[in-house]
Amino acid sequence: xxxxxxxxxxxxxxxxxxxxxxxxRYGTFLANDKIDLEIRPQQIHALLGENGAGKSTLVKAxxxxxxxxxxxxxxxxxxxxxxxxxxxxxHGIGMVFQHxxxxxxxxxxENVALGLDGKEAFRDISARxxxxxxxxxxxxxPKREVWQLSVGERQRIEIVRALMQTPQFLILDEPTAVLxxxxxxxLFTVLDRLKAEGRAILYISHKLEEVKRLCDTxxxxxxxxxxxxxxxxxxTAASLARMMVGGEIKEVKAAASRQITVPRLLVNDLSLAPDxxxxxxxxxxxxxxxxxxxxxxxxxxxxxxxxxxxALSGERLAKDPGTIVIDGHAAGHLSITKRxxxxxxxxxxxxxxxxxxxxxxxxxxxLLTGHAIGNMVLHGFVNTAATLKTVDLTTETFDVRKAxxxxxxxxxSGGNLQKFIVGREILRDPVVLIVxxxxxxxxxxxxxxxxxxxxxxxxxxxxxxxxxxDLDELAEITDRIAVMFHGRxxxxxxxxxxxxxxxxxxxxxSSIEAAETAHATRA
Amino acid sequence: xxxxxxxxxSVLAASTPLLLAATGELVTERSGVxxxxxxxxxxxxxxxxxGGAWLSGSIIVGALCGMVAGILMSLIFALMALxxxxxxxxxxxxxxILGIGLSxxxxxxxxxxRITPAPxxxxxxxxxxxxxxxxxxxxxxxxxxxxxLVVGVWWFLYRTRAGLILRACGDNHxxxxxxxxxxxxxxxxxxxxxxxxxxxxxxxxPLAYTPFFIPGMTxxxxxxxxxxxxFASWRPARLVVGAYLFGAVTILQLHAQGAGIxxxxxxxxxxxxxxTIIVLVLxxxxxxxxxxxxxxxxxxxxxxx
Numbered sequence: 001x002x003x004x005x006x007x008x009x010x011x012x013x014x015x016x017x018x019x020x021x022x023x024x025r026y027g028t029f030l031a032n033d034k035i036d037l038e039i040r041p042q043q044i045h046a047l048l049g050e051n052g053a054g055k056s057t058l059v060k061a062x063x064x065x066x067x068x069x070x071x072x073x074x075x076x077x078x079x080x081x082x083x084x085x086x087x088x089x090x091h092g093i094g095m096v097f098q099h100x101x102x103x104x105x106x107x108x109x110e111n112v113a114l115g116l117d118g119k120e121a122f123r124d125i126s127a128r129x130x131x132x133x134x135x136x137x138x139x140x141x142p143k144r145e146v147w148q149l150s151v152g153e154r155q156r157i158e159i160v161r162a163l164m165q166t167p168q169f170l171i172l173d174e175p176t177a178v179l180x181x182x183x184x185x186x187l188f189t190v191l192d193r194l195k196a197e198g199r200a201i202l203y204i205s206h207k208l209e210e211v212k213r214l215c216d217t218x219x220x221x222x223x224x225x226x227x228x229x230x231x232x233x234x235x236t237a238a239s240l241a242r243m244m245v246g247g248e249i250k251e252v253k254a255a256a257s258r259q260i261t262v263p264r265l266l267v268n269d270l271s272l273a274p275d276x277x278x279x280x281x282x283x284x285x286x287x288x289x290x291x292x293x294x295x296x297x298x299x300x301x302x303x304x305x306x307x308x309x310x311a312l313s314g315e316r317l318a319k320d321p322g323t324i325v326i327d328g329h330a331a332g333h334l335s336i337t338k339r340x341x342x343x344x345x346x347x348x349x350x351x352x353x354x355x356x357x358x359x360x361x362x363x364x365x366x367l368l369t370g371h372a373i374g375n376m377v378l379h380g381f382v383n384t385a386a387t388l389k390t391v392d393l394t395t396e397t398f399d400v401r402k403a404x405x406x407x408x409x410x411x412x413s414g415g416n417l418q419k420f421i422v423g424r425e426i427l428r429d430p431v432v433l434i435v436x437x438x439x440x441x442x443x444x445x446x447x448x449x450x451x452x453x454x455x456x457x458x459x460x461x462x463x464x465x466x467x468x469x470d471l472d473e474l475a476e477i478t479d480r481i482a483v484m485f486h487g488r489x490x491x492x493x494x495x496x497x498x499x500x501x502x503x504x505x506x507x508x509x510s511s512i513e514a515a516e517t518a519h520a521t522r523a
Numbered sequence: 524x525x526x527x528x529x530x531x532x533s534v535l536a537a538s539t540p541l542l543l544a545a546t547g548e549l550v551t552e553r554s555g556v557x558x559x560x561x562x563x564x565x566x567x568x569x570x571x572x573x574g575g576a577w578l579s580g581s582i583i584v585g586a587l588c589g590m591v592a593g594i595l596m597s598l599i600f601a602l603m604a605l606x607x608x609x610x611x612x613x614x615x616x617x618x619x620i621l622g623i624g625l626s627x628x629x630x631x632x633x634x635x636x637r638i639t640p641a642p643x644x645x646x647x648x649x650x651x652x653x654x655x656x657x658x659x660x661x662x663x664x665x666x667x668x669x670x671x672l673v674v675g676v677w678w679f680l681y682r683t684r685a686g687l688i689l690r691a692c693g694d695n696h697x698x699x700x701x702x703x704x705x706x707x708x709x710x711x712x713x714x715x716x717x718x719x720x721x722x723x724x725x726x727x728x729p730l731a732y733t734p735f736f737i738p739g740m741t742x743x744x745x746x747x748x749x750x751x752x753x754f755a756s757w758r759p760a761r762l763v764v765g766a767y768l769f770g771a772v773t774i775l776q777l778h779a780q781g782a783g784i785x786x787x788x789x790x791x792x793x794x795x796x797x798x799t800i801i802v803l804v805l806x807x808x809x810x811x812x813x814x815x816x817x818x819x820x821x822x823x824x825x826x827x828x
Binding site: 064065084085086087089097099100101102103104105106110113114115122 | 690694
């Protein structure tokens, strides 16, 4: 069952890092249950698992951010107790966080200095920063402030900062989640180089193809326990996913034939200035979306997707009513509620704070988007029975798991809350659904449910607009795909005909023609 | 002594408590904590400072008493806002209300007493130069101290590693925690520094400005100091300009009234606040990006275990 050859290659040396029976308890909840992990030099070791499987807890313990309740951590064969991250860094353990641990209003050099514990003078840090970033091909300007930088550049700071501590062992938490395919490739080159230099890497990712390509060994966690250690190259993405979930994942199936009907959403030359200094200006955006169709918008975060969502949902109004037409009605000047009455539904990216009010109950959150139509409000009074019914129906249809009938939104896990939000909107039977990052940070099981729901909605005749940074997701569910870059939208192309490489180049700002030529020459 | 000289001297004296309190609050806010209790810490500092000086006969002992009182007040705030993660705005307002009551209680026995005010510097020759000599070389010690304090704070924030860490906590406490910095401890020190400065600023009033204590003698200066940190967009150099500007407004208002100029005094008293609002508007319009205020200002931080 196990392929142990790759592990066997390194068994000569003692493991660089080892956790023995590592357990972390929060009250009665076991986040980590007796986890044994072995990492050897020159190894890229994948750590896989669904949300809540205990990956973050484990790496936080290894990085000294939390103290294990039981078990021990061994470094080069010796038991160590880490009192904090600086302790871990002193041993040679570095970490690149998923949600970057950067300071927006400080410069690159200051950010790097904060990650170093040495007594190094600030001037020397700047010099060494430039040297390290040149050595690894990760260009950075030390004097710029972080808020001015792109997501890819921000990650570069994190990586360079970790490398400047010359770690023997580097933890990377979902490093490619926000990168274009090309940026991810650059990262892989750096990781291969680190491996060649004799360092070890612990790599957390949801992207199984990437893990198969990059990693030598994979440890799979489920429900806080280790279920398997295997060679990912000898597994398929499906078999890895099975081990993570502990069963089959329902495959997402599109209906055999979908009726493409009349245009449900028209956007005509929509331009909009940003309302905050960090925002992106929307420039001449035009597209048509018909009933029964799913259009995908790809692109790196921060290229105007949020601004487009705000314009389409009515959070920001367009000057000219005709720029947005919902189901035949000019809607550019209409409020969110009026757009909902035309049959549109909206699912923003951020679940807590935008999609739901975190401290309100689910029934109240159902009311917040559902009051425009239906019977939730009668003569100005809230019809509690109707709002609760929506919660029950959503729970049942979308398998929302929660502790009680009507809990606060914030108490649900990410995947379950997202299922609730998607379900709440879909059960209103919209003719147009606009959804931003439908499965962001959601585990594989919940993601499959949500994608299936979007496909079913389109099969029922609705028009669906999906914005996502996950190209695999867009390839799986969309009919056509367009790329957003610096507030402009490329002309949508059929998803079948769009190569990853072309999309990647478009995401990096090449024009369609340039991207296709580049693709043709390389192929 | 000419009128101009008199006005400049009184402006300097009126500005100093603003500058002292605002410098402390600037450090506190740079660490990400919004302590609205400056007025309360000042007034308790005033009562204790006067008490200390009156009982000991020493201005320095009085100033130290004021600082210690300010620190103790700030510790109450820290216990609530940092230790128990209570809302900072509510805690700060409560601290001011507490301070006003407490200072009346502490100072009740001292009302009507007088002390010898803080002596002014006198350097023979230099201090006797007309106009400039008296202004530059003939002030009380607090004024020189306040300038040194601002310079020191600037140097600390922008030239030391500890200052960088403090600014980092104010920008993003989650990142600072993830890198292993003790966010709450750093904020505690910043709050205590703010308390010491506010206490000293309060003590300045009965020790140098007017040589007696009356209840409520801070008269809203703590609020002006808070407005001042915003006015200065959390930068020490602008704080100096702002403090003297606000100090000048309060003095000119008195002179305007004395000269019978028909502007209502209430309008003049509101000028510092109006100026703050205008500066805020101008700053946000001129801003190209980034955040002028410490990004984590006023948000509660609870580290995970």
